[in-house]
Every structure is written in C-alpha cells, then in structure tokens.
Amino acid sequence: METNPFTAILPSASGLQKLTCGASDWTPADETVQAGDSYYWYELTQDGVHQWRLLASWPEQLSVTTMLPGGINTVLYVQNPVIEMLIDDWVGHFAPTREFTDPAGVRHRLWQVTEAPVNADLTETLAKITPRKTWLTTTSTPLVMLVADQEWAKFKQQPTIPEQLIKIQVNTD
Template structure:
C-alpha cells in the first residue's frame, strides 16, 4: 500500500465536548484545529472493554481499492502482520494522545499522533509491501484510509463508527 503521513484537522476542547454530547450539527471553526505536522495516527476504539486498533493514513495512489466500509475515511482490511502489531506495541506509549473522547453510544475513541521521522519512515516502508484483503469495490477515490488487521476487525459483531469531525485531512 502506498501510504504517507498527512496533516490533520482535529477537534478542539469545544469540539470534543460536542462529540461527547452528540451535538455536532452546530460545528464551527472554533471546534477544530489544523495540526502543524504531517503524521500517521493510531486509532483505538474501545467498546464494552474490547479494544480495536486502526492506522489512519493518506492513500497516495489514486488506485481502485476494495474496502470494508465506504465512507469519508474508507476502512481497508489487511492480513495480520506481526510487524505492524510490534510497531503499535512499541510506539503508541511513546507519543501523547492527540484526542480522547467517548461518544454518546459509549464507545471511546483515542488518537495518537505519530510525528517522529524515523517512525513515519518505518510505517511507510512496512505498509508498502502489504496487499489489502479484497471485500467490495468502491469507485470513489479517498485520500484517507483506516487500515485494520483482519483479527482486529472481527472483534466486534457490528463495525464501530467514527464520530463526525474526529479527524479529517487538513
């Protein structure tokens, strides 16, 4: 997969309060902030004590891809990769959380912003050799993708959704 880091727009404190309360229809510029550095984001969803990990990245090639959940940020499954699991285990604790919010459904969403140049290069290189699992076709190109290992995806009977305004391309 041809991935690269991206500059994101994340919610401010007021935006996080709106996500928590489910009142995002009155979203304003004061509810979001442009990050200053391109990054990858580790994304952890927690529901009923079960955690699921995703990697948020910029999909650089305008390729035809198959996805699990066509949306503003497509969810792409890939075969389990011990290297990626090791990267998550080794790096998440070294970076501060960029965002931590619980939505009205009780699902907690946490983002870690990965900005270290060496780590970014390792993720880009590691993911380059991975072929996504085929599911169904989307013809809409998307600049952002959420990558999920197949065992992570199967942790929940119904896929968990990302709140509106949690993260987007800057």
C-alpha cells in the same frame, strides 16, 4: 499499499466536547490543524473490547477496495508483526493526542506519530502489504483506516466513527 503520513485536522477542546455530547453544530473553532505530516493510531473501545486502526493518506488516483463506504474508507490487511510492534511501542510511550467517549459509550483515542523515522518505517512496511479483497468498492478518498483482519473481527457491529474525528488538510497551492 501506497500510503503516507498526512497533515490532519482534529477536534479542538470545544470540538471534543461536542463529540462527547453528540452535538452537530460544528464550527471552524471546533477544529485545529496539526503540525507536520503524521500517521495516527486510532483505538476504539466498546464494552471492554479494543480495536486498533492506522489512519493514513491514500493517493487519490487509486481506487480502494473497502469494507465501509464513507468519508474514511476502511481497508483490511493481513496482520503484520512490524506494524503491531510499532503500535505497541508508540502507544506505550506517548499519551493520546485526542480522547473522548461518544454518547453510544464508545471510547475513541488517537495517537499522532510525530517522529519522522517511525513514519518512514510505517510507509516502508505498508508498501510491502497487499490489501485484502473485500466486497464493497467505493471511489477513492485521500484518507483511509487500515485495519488488520483480526482487529476487524473483534466487533460484530462496527462502532460509528464521528465524521469530525479526523480530516486531511488539503493543500490549496
């Protein structure tokens, strides 16, 4: 897969409060641009079940075969031990960048991978992985959630991802 780290726009403190309450009156003050290009580990927890996803940029000229159409496309791949090890190491040593529980009781946690060598390892590892074919195809988007098959199978009904959780900072140069 051709993926890369990216500069993200995440909820600010006021944005997290709105996500927690389910408020829809989003303003520019509810967002903050993160420093540097990073991958993001994303953990969803519902009824004690955890699911891990990796958020990455995806070349806009490539089409993506996805599980869910939407702002962030979800791409399945066969579980990879290197990625699992990197998730375990990163999450085990650093606090989440953002964390909240939505009105449906789903806990959302994001970790920003800030070390360039780890981001490079992820890019190299992902380059060798072929996404699994699925049944829905959408137009290309610059942001994808990569989910291992075993992780996807954890939920019969996938939790809703708030639209404002994470966005990609688009360069206007």
